[in-house]
Amino acid sequence: MTTTDPTRELPKSWDPAEHEGRLYQGWVDAGYFTADADSDRPAFSIVIPPPNVNGSLHMGHAYEHVLMDALARRRRMQGYEVLWLPGMDHAAIAMQTMVERKLAAEGLTRDDLGREAFIERVWAEKAEIGDNIGNQMRRLGDGVDWSRERFTMDEGLSRAVQTVFKQMYDDGLIYRAERLVNWSPVLKTAISDIEVSYADVEGELVSFRYGSLDDAEPHIVVATTRVETMLGDTAIAVHPEDGRYAHLIGSELDHPFVDRKIPIIADDYVDPEFGSGAVKITPAHDPNDFAIGQRHDLPMPTIMDDEARIADTGTSFDGMDRFEARVKVREALAEQGRIVKEVRPYLHSVGHSERTGEPIEPRLSMQWWVKVESLAKAAGDAVRGGDTVIHPQSMEPRWFGWVDNMYDWCISRQLWWGHRIPIWYGPDGEVACVGPDDEVPAGYVQETDVLDTWFSSGLWPFSTLGWPDKTPDLEKFYPTSVLVTGYDILFFWVARMMMFGTFVAPQLGEGDTIPFHNLFLHGLVRDEHGRKMSKSKGNGIDPLDWVERFGADALRFTLARGANPGSDISVGEDHAQSSRNFATKLFNATKFALMNGAVAPGTQRAGQGDPVGDLPDRSALTEADRWILDRLATVRAEADAGFESYEFSKACESLYHFAWDEVCDWYLELAKVQFAENDEQRSRATSLVLGTVLDQLLRLLHPVMPFVTEVLWTALTNEESLVVAAWPQPTDTGTDTRAAQHIDDLQRLITEVRRFRSDQGLKPGQRVAAEVEGLDAAGLTDSRPYLDSLARLEGSDDTFSATATIDVRLSATTVTVKIDTSGTVDVAAERKRLTKDLAAAEKELAQTTGKLGNDQFLSKAPDHVVEKIRERQKVAAEEVERLGATLSALGGS
Template structure:
């Protein structure tokens, strides 16, 4: 594999570009900036670097896939972590790559062959695999280009694929070790079988949905009284042909007399025993269940405990193989035929139709899954799972949020052996050879497979999760002892969705600890939730609410999509998202752009040290105090993986404090000129410099364009992460908070009186005794208050925060027009109150709507009530 061993050459600072355009257009800057970052090697990680390492892997997307909103969400969080660590001086590696996605990829290529009028069987295995490789090179991996659009700061020189030679070597190595240690074996067990894909599939590849079926209650046994028979219920009547027992609970008095006896199985010439098993729930249904060991996982375990025969009555296509009138029928045809035959014999006690119940479907082709007894390869997980559990219990690995720890132990403490074989042609072929006399030989890397008449290799391939479980160390060159493996293993953290905690995270833990001498693959597991639509509903094409993130990136820019996703990312919690939220984030990017452009036009600078605190105005000291507090706050949130909180803190600091207050308060200072203006220009430059660096990990593109314009620095990607200097000025914070309160209250009064924001009004301003006298000019500017002229007569006086503001509104308001405006607003508020009240009075709505939607409507109702009262008060106060 390629090793990056030398850091990139430093190009030094570059001169600032020409004036920024008046508007920010993401499409004009994002592509060129990303390519510049890659060309300069900013994302490359170097094994020989003396910096502290920080490594994290990308959960490998399927080679068949494209960027969906879940990818964009996860990648945004990981990229933010990595960019911050890089700025903090770490040798940061974000390892990219893709998964070969066995079933999905094979299905894609088989569909292509079908369009050509041929099949994989026509080609043969070798030619088909070559065809898949060709497809992968030509059409696979479009997600890589989409990752660039999003801004993923991955080391592209290290990109890996779970079927490349290095990872194939790793797969064969660990298979051989596990086999030799007795941890891989071959046996018949019940598995999830797809009759369309003709392979075993993993639990994560099974999608459950509520389907309409039928629940049929059938009477087994013969006799003159009900005591000689037993009634069982099933949704899969066709499987009764493979029943080998009826099971009841050992303490159920209704069936104690039948335990150990045999009863006749309808439609067959067989009798089957009644067995007592504690797995049976006596409170459910009739308390008796049919046992079909070859076609149900629970029945299989009951069958093993009681030594029952395992009768397979369906082939791999889900076609009935049991001799008799149902031979050759598809399972659904057989279901109807079996129920009809039972009905004819008078065996049907009850039929419930339609009967809604959860049914498993293949996630690839949507075919109903068939539990099936099959000879497969398995991993004996008990010692591996115990080691993975111990690593969390003894504190070597921490889950975040900690509430997920219980779920983790639920998996590792009750894990069943793992079926790792798949009946596919595309994938890592199992390295086992069978001999003519029943010999079995596992062949490791560098070993020669046995040859001669009758020897052949296992045709099955390995479950995709098998190779993915090696990802944190196989991508670094294992089993070779590479510099990268030494440098970057274990990874610093694993960031992924809680939905694959078992399917991927636990398996990485098992294999990492096993292969790497007891060292877990990461000390921290940070789990996030799933992206949902704005109403909390799962996103799906079938629901019509799926979103292509590229559409939003085209419309609003990648930064807007990233910021929206990060701002919704509370640890382990699902993330609702709507387009209006992305629009709001686009507005935030525009606000950053306009504020920085204003600063540049007014001479904001980062040159030279900040003036001493005693030479700064209270406004300057306030914003610097707040800036350092936000740096500390953001750092704490990053360490706790609180992406939503850190994004929200940055949003409100940048918009509410820097742009809406500090910039506005500084305008009068700039206009006056002198030393105070020079100090303010330096402070504004400092605040924007630090704010842009803080925002960069989440919004990389707009911050890069602005930061390089402001500082003439090389790139914010490699700029230093801000540090809290410790400077705090509580007195200045109290003083400016008083100014903000004063301005806010007077603005509210102006709005209530129907004044336009820019409308100037004569007023007196008494700030004596408040300590705010030095801010009078800024306050007047912000409130559009002119000095009182001849004939001034106050029509309203407001006492606010110890100050007194007297305004002369005579001639400023058209009272008739204001009365009409307020009447219109009152009607709108009353309509809103009626609509929200109707929704909250609808029990059906309250029962179905997500909690956050109901809370939002309650808030709207309260706002409407307050608006109605406020408008009525305003109307009453009009002459």
């Protein structure tokens, strides 16, 4: 990516759309992002949390990708062999749902096509939409190794899935059993906890009576929000120490509709203070009831089919949808006189399928499970032992809370799209688990269920590198260096990767006991008001929209600037516009510097002979030069510390304020003065200092703003590309504290003079005569040229007569600036304006002081209102003092 014209001109202004696509493709074509497994450089590797193949990148994805890319780009610049591996997840439920929806529009179902033809249709859809996310990643500037892109159902990953399944099955860690699952009646499959969202729903609480309708005879009252499930009741539970029911424990009551006796059992789970103190037990349709059913060896009849219709109860309710049955069962109980209280509304939390929106049904079902006890312990021990470090550390209790109390994992799904479970059944009931290199026994039929998507994505860190084969990639880049993901899927994905990683560890190399050394958990992206982004709220932001409007650098800097471990981030258009302004500021500052001869030390300019030399000795530099170089060294260290600790916000804030407040607002202005001295040696030193500062600053900003920094840096240095440039290193030159103090004093002095000029209504470019006293005592003897240039002052002559005096207290002394504003200000008009402003400030001060002196107001007003009034009073008092001083300085009447 070298240029034939090292002195090439920058465009007139920064237009991201003009450069970003061309730059990115150039980086890819140059092979900058392609990792070399044979390299002798230290390895740094990240695997991308694979987005769903049927989706698109939302702002949360963009946030995550920016942070991963920043880490990868910085490590590449630091001399690491970097692999950032991309890929996508087959998203079993999402893809199958999407394709079935399209089929429905054609008047077809998956059964009409048959399994094989349906799978072919899904693959065709995948091929059609598969590039969507990749194109979005390119727009964001993701520096991923496209040559290693993977898919959770490609041949290599399918081989890994079959291999680990067989190993775990043979070790007794995978088994088949009838357990309670989250059931989606629309999808007709079990779904994972992460695919269930909870919402408060207005239901009804029905209290009804088991047993005799005669109060003198044995009976008991229970309450439920799902009265239809009483068709599957197999017990009533009471607390063993509840004296009200002691005489009933061990007895049985008739079921009102089913030929079944309902035993009264005692269990500590029951809260005797809640409701009637008696609980109906439906083991096949409630998680808590299932646990009680296991403890007491209760029957567990399933009363609904896979579409949540009442089935196999032998009652008139069979065939009804569960919601219709809820009404009909309640009415039938009322007809029998069993409703003991008026049915009343009841707000309760109900789980819904995230994909289809319907309430999920807890349902007893024959499924495949992973026995997690030993795997979860290993995952917990990996963090306890420090093999994997969680950032922030405050997330560790949440991690241990999950892995130390994990239930066995349901891994089967009643779908067609996905990794089909490699279990085969023989004609006489035989069961065989078939690995990828095994022969299927003749006459055997394969299990119809597929694996939970989290099963294959749980293998992602090592399956993408070629496991179960011993590949160069696996040897070089595993364990991976860091996993970047949201804290919201810590359990669902991260825990599974840790369990699989510790399981396969003995098959890998020594020390390869975990899938990643560091786990960086970021928060959620919220809107500017702190609300979670969602389609229903209409507050979601398309990251590609911001790329179009503000540029990829602006999007990236906005997200990185707000990123800290474990913390949510709020963003709005104002943030993006501010970041766009920052990119423009960098562009304009660098263009100005180049126009004034700024050059990075050691670079070669066309037609200028030998390479530019190094910086002059510090003794030959001005205090302004030494100050900015010292600040550069400090900011470099702050940025390094921020990136190392995943505190992107701290790194970005430090770089932003250094670039804007110190380089652009101050040093560039001071450099103009030094360039104007027509001293060749001084100008050369200034150009090298300015070139050094910009060279290092652009390198430091590159991980989060790769495009604008690339354009500016290559123009400044005439080097190949910032992507492969070296990361700035610490310098051992010491710190000139005297220079720092003098520049701080100079800034204060200039700021006060500028403030006076503004108050006086002087035009920005208008120069005024001035005499300055105290510069020698302040150590600013040589700073008069800076003061004159930046404060628009000029020397005095014999006719000078001060009309105003400004006293500025500096660190060592007070400097007095006497200014002659005669002829530059319409004193009468200015006095009139200032008098009006003073009157308004005095009125505000009187009003706020009156409120704060009113005890009745103070006793009733909220604290935040009182605090706001105090702040207004403070501002008004400062304005009164300032305006009064300005009027006094004007003189006259």
